[in-house]
Amino acid sequence: MSQYFSGKVVIITGSSMGIGKALAIHLCSHNARVVLNARNEEKLTSTKDELAARGMEVVAFAGDVTNDEVAKNLIQFAINSFGRIDVLVNNAGTSMRGRIETVNPDVVRDIYEVNTISPLVLSRYAMPFVKESKGHIIFISSLAGLRGLPLISIYSSAKMALTSLADALRVEHQSDHIHIGIVYVGITEVEQGKNTVGADGELIPLDPRSGFYVASTEQVAVAIGNNIRNRKKKTVIGIVGKAFYFLNRYLPFVLEFAIKRSYKKSQKLYN
Ligand SMILES: NC(=O)c1ccc[n+]([C@@H]2O[C@H](COP(=O)([O-])OP(=O)(O)OC[C@H]3O[C@@H](n4cnc5c(N)ncnc54)[C@H](OP(=O)(O)O)[C@@H]3O)[C@@H](O)[C@H]2O)c1
Structure with missing residues (x-):
């Protein structure tokens, strides 16, 4: 990783736990300066204190990034704290389960707000500063953003929208020398306290995951x-992720067969 991140200012949305927190630790350990964010202020402060106690340069901004004013203020907070923005990582996201026949339309909107609209709005506010630093805007997607998956169709379509957003921005800003990256995350270990959302918006705690395929x-x-x-431009994570990407691209009928089989097994769970 060399000195690349030394002194760079990185905003990571949704970084009080999980992947966002791990990324903050990773980049701070290479001397980045990180702006943490999440809604739950107590948990966010505890993460900030934990990292600061390890000598890491972090500040924290509590707020819901689906609120436009909060998104704008988060960007301004980074500027007020460090005077520049080198990287925006649009990481905050929520998955959901359920069939569209049973899903509450408000939940559909919430899933799109956090997974699609807030990355777009945050990128809009961060863009002038990222242009100045010739920096990076990163979208955290999922394997479900590479191909529509049953029973998580709303989450899947919300993440898939990030692919076209990244592709379009990359061309629109080609002369600005900024980097637009998208990362397709596969099955990852679950931190205690992680939830997904059900068809009526109820929180469903996720069970711990294990196995060679869990990153x-x-x-x-x-x-x-x-x-x-x-x-x-893009990164697909893990062996399963790479196999998924390969099959989707070169042997889509094989992937479709596998998805149909897995759907038959799991559909009873989500009626
Ligand atoms: N874990 C996986 O297996 C997996 C697989 C594929 C893709 N991904 C993607 O990777 C990203 C991170 O996932 P994760 O598993 O690390 O999630 P996680 O453990 O559930 O953590 C989510 C983080 O985002 C924050 N957050 C959620 N909604 C927010 C909002 N509206 N505004 C601000 N912060 C918000 C949460 O804190 P508060 O609740 O306090 O706000 C928390 O800090 C997501 O985009 C997810 O879709 C994950």
């Missing part, structure tokens, strides 16, 4: 760091 949050953080440093 650690640290592995995901390293892959995101490499995407930034190497200015890569």
Whole structure:
């Protein structure tokens, strides 16, 4: 990772836990200055204190990034704190389960707000500063953003929208020398307290995950760091992720067969 991140100012949305927190630790350990964000102020402060106690240069801004005013203020807070923005990582996101026949339309809007609209709005506010630093805007997507997946169709379509957003911005800003990256995260370990959302907006706690195909949050953080440093257009994480990407691209009928099989097994869970 060399000195690339030394002194760079990085905003990571949704960084009080999980992948966002692991990324903050990874980049701070390479001397980045990080702006943390999440809604729950107590948990965010505890994360900030934990990192600061390890000698890391962090500040924290509590707020819901789906609120436009909060998004604007988060960007301004980074400028007030450090005077520049080198990297915006649009990481805050929420998954959901459910069939569209049963889903509450307000939940659909919430899922799109956090996974699609807030990354777009944050990028809009950060853009002048990222242009100035010739920096990076990163979108954290999912394998579900590479191909529509049943029973998580709303989350899947919300993440898929980030691909076209990244592709379009990359061309619009080609002469600004900024990097637009997208990272497709596969199955990752679940931190205690992580939830998904059900069809009526209820929080569903996720069970711990294990197995060779489960990436650690640290592995995901390293892959995101490499995407930034190497200015890569896209990164697909893990063996399962790479197999998924390959099949989707070159043998889509094989992937479709596998998804249909898995759907038959799991559909009873989400009626
Ligand atoms: N974990 C996986 O297996 C996996 C797989 C594919 C893709 N991803 C993607 O990776 C990203 C991170 O996932 P994760 O598993 O690390 O999530 P996580 O453990 O559930 O953590 C989510 C973080 O985002 C914050 N957050 C949620 N909504 C927010 C909002 N509206 N405004 C500000 N902060 C918000 C949460 O804190 P508060 O609740 O306090 O706000 C928390 O800090 C997401 O975009 C997710 O879709 C994850």
